Amino acid sequence: MKVIKKSAESVKLEPAHDGAGTRKLFVANDEVKNIQGITHGWLKSCGIFEWHKHDDCNEFMCVLKGSGIVRDEDGEYTFNVGDFFIFPQGTYHEQRNTGKETFEAMFIRTK
Secondary structure, rough: OOOOOOOOOOOEEEEOOOEEEEEEEOOOOOOOOOOOEEEEEOOOOOOOOEEEOOOEEEEEEEEEEOOOEEEOOOEEEEEEEEEEEOOOOOOOOOEEEEOOOOOEOOOOEEE
């Protein structure tokens, strides 16, 4: 079988950003060429994925549930379900859940 299936039940939940949120790592670094990781992440109401950057990859974020604010060095940008963000390699950024429900997103990191 060349197709690899990973069900939501088979991938273990783990802490994200020093315990600020949680995630499931569906694709790990070097598992697929040019992909550093694919994660399904959650952040509770009022939670923050604090100011950080990725020196070795680009990161893409697709909002599945919730609302909040993304911040970079140039400003703040609201997000809602369906919004998609690109964080180029080395770009400082932060995500804040300003809504009442848990924020949920898929994150894809590419080399």
